[in-house]
Amino acid sequence: MNVKDRVVIVTGSGSGIGKEIMKRLTAHGAKGVVVDMNREAADKTAGEINAAGESAIAVTCNCTNKADVQAMVEETMSSFGKIDILVNNVGILRDNYLAKMPEADWDVVLNVNLKSYFLCSQAVVSNMMAAQYGRIINISSRAWLGNAGQANYSAAKGGIVSLTRTMALELGKFNITSNCIAPGVIDTPLIRSLRPDVQERLAKAQPTSRFGTPAEIAYAAHFFASDEAWYMTGQVLHICGGKSLGIYGH
Numbered sequence: 140m141n142v143k144d145r146v147v148i149v150t151g152s153g154s155g156i157g158k159e160i161m162k163r164l165t166a167h168g169a170k171g172v173v174v175d176m177n178r179e180a181a182d183k184t185a186g187e188i189n190a191a192g193e194s195a196i197a198v199t200c201n202c203t204n205k206a207d208v209q210a211m212v213e214e215t216m217s218s219f220g221k222i223d224i225l226v227n228n229v230g231i232l233r234d235n236y237l238a239k240m241p242e243a244d245w246d247v248v249l250n251v252n253l254k255s256y257f258l259c260s261q262a263v264v265s266n267m268m269a270a271q272y273g274r275i276i277n278i279s280s281r282a283w284l285g286n287a288g289q290a291n292y293s294a295a296k297g298g299i300v301s302l303t304r305t306m307a308l309e310l311g312k313f314n315i316t317s318n319c320i321a322p323g324v325i326d327t328p329l330i331r332s333l334r335p336d337v338q339e340r341l342a343k344a345q346p347t348s349r350f351g352t353p354a355e356i357a358y359a360a361h362f363f364a365s366d367e368a369w370y371m372t373g374q375v376l377h378i379c380g381g382k383s384l385g386i387y388g389h
């Protein structure tokens with residue numbers, strides 16, 4: 140799964156799944172652009188990578204802000220001269236039942252979890268098209284199939300699947316692939332911020348009865364990011380302990 144000397148941007152790589160993807164790709168020779176709105180977290184990820192003798196820079200960026208995204212792409216180009224791989228990964232939760240969901244919670248989740256994927260993809264594709272090479276990996280969620288209490292999150296994650304498929308259709312002729320990973324419940328700060336009883340209910344609602352790990356998502360991202368994955372595009376890979384198969388009761 141070759142990614143050597145490829146330049147990879149991972150949004151939200153200051154924490155959780157994004158951080159693990161970034162560490163795996165740089166450990167296999169990619170040059171990393173650690174993008175996060177949390178400066179301290181971005182610096183920490185990049186610092187750990189450089190301390191291990193690999194290569195990364197940290198860039199502070201709010202991925203919902205077009206000017207920030209443009210500046211992040213310019214910084215990547217001036218540091219590394221190209222962009223081979225984009226992993227759109229930022230995501231937040233503002234869960235509530237539809238009847239109770241504040242409009243502001245709908246708006247912020249759609250902005251962070253969907254619009255930022257559009258903005259970051261749009262900002263990198265002209266460079267990828269000129270280079271006739273690119274790998275775009277979008278982190279959706281098993282929740283794209285629907286999840287009670289997550290109308291905003293599910294809608295955004297379903298939008299990511301549609302965006303992924305459309306980009307695959309538009310960009311294939313430029314040797315750019317676009318694929319999606321739909322994780323189940325993965326052990327990250329995002330999930331650990333939920334109430335313990337909610338965490339337990341989530342773990343029991345899937346055949347494997349355990350949380351997944353960020354490393355289990357990073358393996359798949361590494362494949363999609365690699366040269367060898369060229370013939371696979373527009374696909375959704377569920378890594379969710381079987382939860383995408385349907386209702387499961389113990």
Ligand SMILES: NC(=O)c1ccc[n+]([C@@H]2O[C@H](COP(=O)([O-])OP(=O)(O)OC[C@H]3O[C@@H](n4cnc5c(N)ncnc54)[C@H](O)[C@@H]3O)[C@@H](O)[C@H]2O)c1
Pocket residue numbers: 150151152153154155156157174175176177180200201202203228229230231251255278279280281321322323324325326327328329330
């Ligand atoms: N953890 C899970 O169980 C799970 C399951 C399915 C999908 N996902 C998805 O995986 C992705 C990563 O989730 P995680 O659990 O690692 O989350 P996390 O909270 O651990 O990390 C998310 C990172 O994104 C950054 N971020 C948030 N908004 C941003 C913005 N506007 N601009 C720049 N950076 C921003 C945060 O600062 C944080 O460092 C998300 O898209 C999430 O929806 C997670």
